[in-house]
Amino acid sequence: DTEVTQTPKHLVMGMTNKKSLKCEQHMGHRAMYWYKQKAKKPPELMFVYSYEKLSINESVPSRFSPECPNSSLLNLHLHALQPEDSALYLCASSQLGTSATDTQYFGPGTRLTVL
Amino acid sequence: AQSVTQPDIHITVSEGASLELRCNYSYGATPYLFWYVQSPGQGLQLLLKYFSGDTLVQGIKGFEAEFKRSQSSFNLRKPSVHWSDAAEYFCAVGPNQGGKLIFGQGTELSVKP
Numbered sequence: 001d002t003e004v005t006q007t008p009k010h011l012v013m014g015m016t017n018k019k020s021l022k023c024e025q026h027m028g029h030r031a032m033y034w035y036k037q038k039a040k041k042p043p044e045l046m047f048v049y050s051y052e053k054l055s056i057n058e059s060v061p062s063r064f065s066p067e068c069p070n071s072s073l074l075n076l077h078l079h080a081l082q083p084e085d086s087a088l089y090l091c092a093s094s095q096l097g098t099s100a101t102d103t104q105y106f107g108p109g110t111r112l113t114v115l
Numbered sequence: 116a117q118s119v120t121q122p123d124i125h126i127t128v129s130e131g132a133s134l135e136l137r138c139n140y141s142y143g144a145t146p147y148l149f150w151y152v153q154s155p156g157q158g159l160q161l162l163l164k165y166f167s168g169d170t171l172v173q174g175i176k177g178f179e180a181e182f183k184r185s186q187s188s189f190n191l192r193k194p195s196v197h198w199s200d201a202a203e204y205f206c207a208v209g210p211n212q213g214g215k216l217i218f219g220q221g222t223e224l225s226v227k228p
Contacts, residue, residue: 004158006158031214033214040203040221040223041220041221042205042218042219042220042221043159043218045214045215045216048214048215050214055214056214056215088156090158090159092159094214101147101166102214103149103161103164104161104214104216105161106151106158106159106160106161107158108157108158109156109157109158111156
């Protein structure tokens with residue numbers, strides 16, 4: 001089974017709100033990823049966690065705060081977002097995160113709208 | 116620098132016709148190549164991948180891709196397209212340096228009855 005789940009499916013928030021996105025996988029993968037995707041564009045990598053440690057931060061603004069409580073769970077905490085942050089947020093996982101032959105499996109995404 | 120080019124932004128094919136989506140890559144070392152498909156509002160689904168060995172790779176949903184090192188290409192093919200194949204298709208190379216996939220800009224496939 002190559003399933004990555006994400007909740008919620010849709011989220012609408014104001015610029016002063018605090019919300020969180022959740023991602024879960026039960027494939028025993030040790031790497032998890034957050035991507036942001038705007039319409040008609042490829043996904044852009046935001047963060048990578050490998051063995052529950054943050055290994056890549058692609059210079060993402062601090063209003064996005066990732067958290068990896070355990071190897072199966074990945075959160076993205078949102079605070080004081082801007083309307084331009086509206087996008088599809090995708091989570092992915094892979095077995096190791098450091099191997100060149102690693103394969104990333106994606107979740108269905110959370111559609112975020114910032115008003 | 117590593118890069119992936121999908122020359123066709125949008126392709127329309129008739130249902131039942133054959134399909135070829137082009138992907139060209141620039142990568143210094145041995146490339147590891149992927150094709151993903153994304154239906155509207157959905158996540159990315161892995162169609163197939165190439166790491167080594169046989170240069171013709173079979174994937175899910177009747178898709179195949181051929182790796183041609185001399186042309187730096189990894190084109191995706193399907194002999195007979197179904198209306199449900201209408202989606203965005205992304206070619207990617209990598210990962211490198213701990214997990215970064217390099218995506219192409221995507222090709223949107225429309226299928227006409």
